[in-house]
Amino acid sequence: MRSDGRLDTGIALVCVVLALLALVMPRITRDNLASALRTTVLSPIVTLEARTTAMRAAIDSRNNVLQLRGRAATQALGVSAVADENATLRQLLGLASRLEQEFIPAEVLPARGFADDFTLALSVGSNAGVEQFLPVVTADGLVGMVRSVDPATSYAISWAHPDFRVSAMSVDGQAFGIVQPHLGSGVERWLLEMRGVRFRAKLDTGTLIVSSGLGATYPRGIAIGVVVGELATPEKWARTYLIMPAVLPSAMSPLLILRRGVQTRDLNGVWTSITAADSGARAVAAAGDSIARIAAMAEVAARRAALDSLIADSLASDSTALRRLPPADSARRADSVRRVTGPPPSGDRP
């Protein structure tokens, strides 16, 4: 009986030691081991969980789908015209074309544990074309990067992950730096910081920060966040700025994984940037000005035409009246003629 107790304790200790080893093993080994388990014995579980997550997403979006279906039916007729008009307007306003079929849509699988906030389990894997190091975005901006890929699932780190880094620049291209998580405490843990900005590049609060395209992972022009303020650091030759992320933790689903081809493309303008919005506003204002100018000119022309016709009419009526006057007064103006001759005869214009 005592030997059984020792055996139980021994087995339990082995389990604890193995678990501790798993906790402290290098990340590469850990990822490889986890990936091997997921693709072999846990493959049915991964598939089941991905399907359940897709089912939940379908349930969540059911009402929206019904509403959208009705709206789409009513709007279908005008779609092609609107698309043409939209393309024309985007071209006029200097915005780039939107992303089309160059992304992979993904859902975030439910988190496990309390503090697993920095890694996202995605519902698509290599079967859908996901590859390692592909950027993950939402409509608001950058979320993170795919770190490991299985056939049916993949894992991405978000911008809050301690390993996250992205080469960034201000949207006007004046300041460059590296954006990384702000490892503060409390709420500040959910902010970013842009380090290594050259000292002369002063950024105002609210400046949009986008990816610079340097490096092999993130294409240029993905919105990262806006400047909240400057951080005081011991570095006197460079500035560090606190950045409010463009994608908040609560808005990290659904996601888009950018395909490899997009990474080499400049994505400036795909995310509505301050510059684009500003240039757009200027273009709209300029267009409005030109339209107003044309309208004003048209109005002036119309008034001039009306005045000319009025003058012509009055001249015509005056000449009619003048024809009734003696020839000696024909050189006088019509008004003086009227004043001299009294009220016009009935049937004549005043």
Next chain:
Amino acid sequence: MTPVPSAGPSGAWSAARAWLGFALLVTAHFGIRPLITGRVTVDFLLIAVLFAAVRMRPGLAALVGFLAGIAVDALAPASFGAFALALSVVAFGASWVKAVFFADHVALTGLFVFAAKWLFDITHTFIQGRSSGAGLLVELLLWSPLSAALTAMVALVLVTAFRPLYRPQTL
């Protein structure tokens, strides 16, 4: 969950039912749990490990907890090993105290699952060591007890409604 001493037909049938119950709970953990949104969730895997642990020796219970934990860890590689460690400890402890708490009494079973789930959450949170301050307190004193209560309620329903599968009987 080794089919143990009574190796006769009834013992084998009991072991098969226990395996079936375990498999159903594991399936529910990955097939039903994602449908439940919110901070308070049911931990079907912990129920499965606990129901298995009370039927077997502490060493085997720890092994089952370790394997179940490694499975979950493989799906969340950021904290690889944390679930395995927490579930090993909880399963080992559950198997030790089964004689005291896991009698054939509904209220005690609920209390047992509640305590085990809360202990599991505390252990797992501290192993991961990422939460701190007020967030940690809210997690451990609000959300974790609520999840434990919900898990205990589900465990009671399972024990009551599916008694042949989840009857606390040593194999």
